[in-house]
Amino acid sequence: MDNIDDLKEVFIAECYEMIEGMEKHLIDMESNPNVTSEVLNAIFRGAHSIKGGAGALGFERIYKFTHGLEALLDALRSGQKSINLDVVDALLAGVDIVRRMVDAESANEMLPEGFGRDIQERIEKILVDGAQTPELKILSPEEVPANASLEQGNPNTITYNIEFKPNKELFSTGNDPLFILKQLQGLGKIEVNTDLSKLPKWDEFNQQDCYFSWNIILETEAAEASIKEAFEFVEGLAEINISKEQDVGKKLEEKVDSAKNEKKESTELEKVKVEKLENKVVGAVVEETKVSSPHTATVRVDVDKIDRMVNMVGELVISQSMLIAKMANLPIEMQHLLEGNLNDLSRKTRELQGAVMSVRMQPVQSIFSRMIRLSRDLSHQLNKPFKLVTAGEGTEVDKTIIEKLSDPITHMIRNAADHGLETPEERIAAGKPAEGVINLSAYHSGGKIVIEIEDDGAGIKRDKVLAKAKSKGLVMQDAELSPEQIDTLIFLPGFSTAEAVSTISGRGVGMDVVDRNIKELGGDISIHNTPGKGLRFTITLPLTLAILDGMVVAAGAEKYIIPIVNMMETFRPRLQDIQTIANGNDLINIRGEFLPIVYLYDLLKIPNAKQNANEALVVVIESGRNRFGLVVDSLLGQQQVVIKRIDDQSETIPGISGATILGDGKISLILDVSGIYKMLNHHIHSKPIEAVV
Amino acid sequence: MKIALVVDDSRTMRDLTSATLRSAGFEVILGVDGQDALNALGNKDITLVATDYNMPNMNGVELVKALRNKEKYKFTPILLISTEQDERIKQQAREAGASGWVKKPFEQKTLIAAVSKVCGLE
Secondary structure, eight states: OOOHHHHHHHHHHHHHHHHHHHHHHHHHHHHOSOOBHHHHHHHHHHHHHHHHHHHHHTOHHHHHHHHHHHHHHHHHHTTSSOOOHHHHHHHHHHHHHHHHHHHHHHTTOOOOTTTTHHHHHHHHHHHHTTOOOOSOOOOOGGGSTTSGGGOOOOOSOEEEEEEEEEOGGGGGGTOOHHHHHHHHHTTEEEEEEEEOTTOOOGGGOOTTSOOOEEEEEEEESSOHHHHHHHTGGGBTTEEEEEEESSTHHHHHHHHHHHHHHHHHHHHHHHHHHHHHHHHHHHHHSBOOOOOOOOOOOOOOOOHHHHHHHHHHHHHHHHHHHHHHHHHTTSOHHHHHHHHHHHHHHHHHHHHHHHHHHHHTEEETHHHHHHHHHHHHHHHHHHTOOEEEEEEOTTOEEEHHHHHHHHHHHHHHHHHIIIIISOOHHHHHHTTOOSSEEEEEEEEEETTEEEEEEEEOSOOOOHHHHHHHHHHTTSSOTTOOOOHHHHHGGGGSTTOOOOSSOOTTTOSOOOHHHHHHHHHHTTOEEEEEEETTTEEEEEEEEESOSSEEEEEEEEETTEEEEEEGGGEEEEEOOOGGGEEOOTTSOEEEEETTEEEEEEEHHHHHTOTTOOOOGGGSEEEEEEETTEEEEEEESEEEEEEEEEOBOOOOOSSOOTTEEEEEEOTTSOEEEEEOHHHHHHHHHHTGGGSOOOOOO | OEEEEEEOSOHHHHHHHHHHHHHTTEEEEEESSHHHHHHHHTTOOOSEEEEESOOSSSOHHHHHHHHHTSGGGTTOOEEEEEETTOHHHHHHHHHHTOOEEEEESOOHHHHHHHHHHHHOOO
């Protein structure tokens, strides 16, 4: 890491990490009156690290500003100043300034003169206001009035007489007189006389003790300060007398001695005062267990390089599929010959693909911390006290997905805060705690990533939603919809439940936009509504954008792909298990549970397909938290499939999420199971769709 | 072969210290805090320890104490890196058995000078 630009990048990345951490703690502090010493220390360390790095790399502005933050944080963590909301607010404002400064450095931009001055002054004011004068007045060695008169600036050599008498325990600090002597040797001409008089007899000899002392004569042009400097680390561990071979010698010795005594005194004073202060601190704050930070060695790689690798692995997967497909046409003996190796190849390709994809994975923490900050600001702006509780920040998601998740999640949290959560008065009237809660969590489940946003607000008012949908012509007037079906109406384009265009959420941030964003990522979003109690959105995303484990199914002469992760089971139903509902979807009875079913041939207008479920196959599909059955002719086999998005249309094909090339070279469409589920509810497939080739 | 144990919770500082020591011919073992450093160290032979003070889990002074408690590292040169405000820290470090200290932020040559005082540079 010798390149200064690399160091700058590392520093900037680290700054953002520190800033995130500090912000999270500070926001926590606003709602949690029991501030632990660990939290204060963590925030202090954040500022300390940024300041240290800034100083080391010459970022003056950041150094100066963080210095002020650090000073206040130090006072807070040592108990000298007490924390209140105003202080926390000032610190948050300070962290904002630091972030803007780091942004500027990162973009190589210049900030205006005096940027951040007002916040800096605010912080200084807090520090100074009613502050107890620090009890410790620390004398640094430089202040000890010893050397002032000794600096002669003499260009000629002076001969010094140096007495170096280490204490017995000098070695226990890891110091070695040898190196000190070597350093003195580097200053000029040196003569060393070793005093062995303290060396005991063998049976009393302890090799951990230092018995030697030295008398050194040094002829040097260097100032005495340079000699003292050699002994810097053993001050207090040895008797050190430096005198010039002149009459002045004696006087100087005295001065040095008295200076040493003064220092000893002040050290004693320090000790007592530190103890007093520590007693105060222990009484004032609560101890807590410490949190560890992860340690990773990192390499910086261009995102383009990774993308190229992902593509190459994708092509590799296709080639391998074609190989396997061709193998099926060979005579059996040849198949047996090649089988082992081809399976091996398959497995290794899969591993390679996993490894390459994981390079692009990042924890969702970066988004979550932004949401925490957003929630705090929203809560103030809306005058609705609420908390954002996060879980699973470490869950890893593909880098490209992370960037695109930010907007939809932001929208949903804004909506939840603005429309979902009631005002404190309403909440109390409803028997809820005045402070609302929004849960934001992420976890892996069955080969997918799940992100949930749940609020404990009023939920969706179904009668209003239905009325609105009907009035906008999105649903037929006489349609009877189940509660769940009504809930999914909010995903329809052009639907907005906001009474007024609020300044927070902006114009109709429709859930249809969110739905589309999630869909573009190959994921899906579902909703669980409990009117009066709350609302939960569940977003599921594929682990990778590029490669999919698919099941090839046939309907008529066409082949389609169903993502394996969405498939639960497959069976052929008996006639009596199928129930037809007028004006609705057919239902299938599975072990007593009734699921709606969709006929693929009907959905996509495929000719020559099997029309009766009991003669075909029902594939039970799970999309988010919803399940339904899909009727297809047959299953043709599992295949690893490279997803090629069908690019750029003004209207996406409902029910289709992409395409791929099968082993036989033909193109096959990938089914969008969440889209199909939504179509199930809205009878949208009454819109004619051209037969898909 | 000279090996240094470099401990700091700041990546920037770890990199800077390591780079400086490497240029002086050291190989480097890294730790992000005292506990991590002890884990990384195990029972290896090292020439020098350069540690920050302010770290979570186990700070620099605690690390010095822990090292001095081990027979193997009783006499290993240990440098504590801390900022100028922490004169008390220097005292604690000395009492814990640290060999010397370097003020942060430091110039590379300052660190090298401190290193040469406690373990030489050959």
